[in-house]
Amino acid sequence: MKKPGKITKPSNKCIYNECDGSGMIHYRREDGTEAMTFCKCREQRQLLNSIKTARIPKEYHHKSLEDFNVNHYQSKDAIKHAKYAQKVASGFIKSFETMNDMGKGLYIYSKTKGTGKTLLSIIIIYELMMKYQINPLYISVVNILSELKCLWQTKNVVFGS
Numbered sequence: 001m002k003k004p005g006k007i008t009k010p011s012n013k014c015i016y017n018e019c020d021g022s023g024m025i026h027y028r029r030e031d032g033t034e035a036m037t038f039c040k041c042r043e044q045r046q047l048l049n050s051i052k053t054a055r056i057p058k059e060y061h062h063k064s065l066e067d068f069n070v071n072h073y074q075s076k077d078a079i080k081h082a083k084y085a086q087k088v089a090s091g092f093i094k095s096f097e098t099m100n101d102m103g104k105g106l107y108i109y110s111k112t113k114g115t116g117k118t119l120l121s122i123i124i125i126y127e128l129m130m131k132y133q134i135n136p137l138y139i140s141v142v143n144i145l146s147e148l149k150c151l152w153q154t155k156n157v158v159f160g161s
């Protein structure tokens with residue numbers, strides 16, 4: 001008779017390394033029957049889903065790096081900076097897997113408002129989604145704290161703690 005225990009092979013696709021990334025765990029009971037149970041990563045994923053890609057403003061949907069038109073900028077300096085930002089973004093997308101393994105991110109910064117930082121960030125998100133079939137998360141820094149606070153409160157309500 002086969003031993004009871006987990007049948008699902010744990011993978012690093014699951015943040016807890018408990019399931020194969022599907023959110024389900026297949027296991028064998030003491031009496032030899034098989035059953036499925038939810039992995040705790042499901043809850044985590046549902047939380048992320050609620051603040052994920054749906055939050056991207058409509059006007060930014062389906063943009064690609066070609067839509068980042070550096071010639072929109074007025075001054076020579078601005079065009080130079082925009083070209084540089086575009087180049088860095090493109091490099092980040094190409095080497096995303098390596099960067100991600102190393103725990104490295106990309107920080108886009110400008111003193112001036114309306115320089116296209118949001119557009120460029122969202123373009124990077126779309127390119128990453130299409131190229132690597134991953135689900136990145138878009139939150140503007142302004143919203144991050146209230147977002148987390150809100151999730152925390154919801155979580156407490158659900159579990160009554």
Ligand SMILES: [Zn+2]
Pocket residue numbers: 014015016017018019020021022023024039040041042
């Ligand atoms: Zn899991």
